[in-house]
Amino acid sequence: MLPRGSSPLIAMRKAGNAPEGSVMVDYGDFPDPDWHRWANTMHSPRLVVRPDEPVDRLDFRCLVKLPVLLYVAHYDEKAALLFVRLQDYASEIAMLSPDFDDDIGSWWLPRYGVKTFDERAIVTAYEDARDQRTHAALTRNRAAYDAATAIELRLLEEHKWLRC
Numbered sequence: 001m002l003p004r005g006s007s008p009l010i011a012m013r014k015a016g017n018a019p020e021g022s023v024m025v026d027y028g029d030f031p032d033p034d035w036h037r038w039a040n041t042m043h044s045p046r047l048v049v050r051p052d053e054p055v056d057r058l059d060f061r062c063l064v065k066l067p068v069l070l071y072v073a074h075y076d077e078k079a080a081l082l083f084v085r086l087q088d089y090a091s092e093i094a095m096l097s098p099d100f101d102d103d104i105g106s107w108w109l110p111r112y113g114v115k116t117f118d119e120r121a122i123v124t125a126y127e128d129a130r131d132q133r134t135h136a137a138l139t140r141n142r143a144a145y146d147a148a149t150a151i152e153l154r155l156l157e158e159h160k161w162l163r164c
Contacts, residue, residue, distance in 0.1 A: 004048040005033030028073025072097035
């Protein structure tokens, strides 16, 4: 069984294309998506999963290696199952829900697991420092290399969970 709105995404993937941005997956009583009718369809495909649909039987292969933005209108057991199921396919998942009150949601990354949005910012800073260090090494810029190494080491010291 396919999620609503996935047929145009499947056709896009079969043609060798991938969306430029995250695939939005809405969980709740939303209308059928019509993202494919607009001119900028490559940017943000949208799928809908309704609460009465069997989350455990939906085919999410069209999401393999794509970033996903999961919006959950009402967080329940099926929404939690959907979040876990998407982890088998997506490259990363940002989950948002108004049910989370002050905590806007969470982020899943294959290497780090489920993290808060603040922790995701730390991962981004760490990855940026690693990229800068690599670039500095390739361009033989010792000062930039030392600066990027210092940032990377500081982040690793302050956030032990980055070591995985």
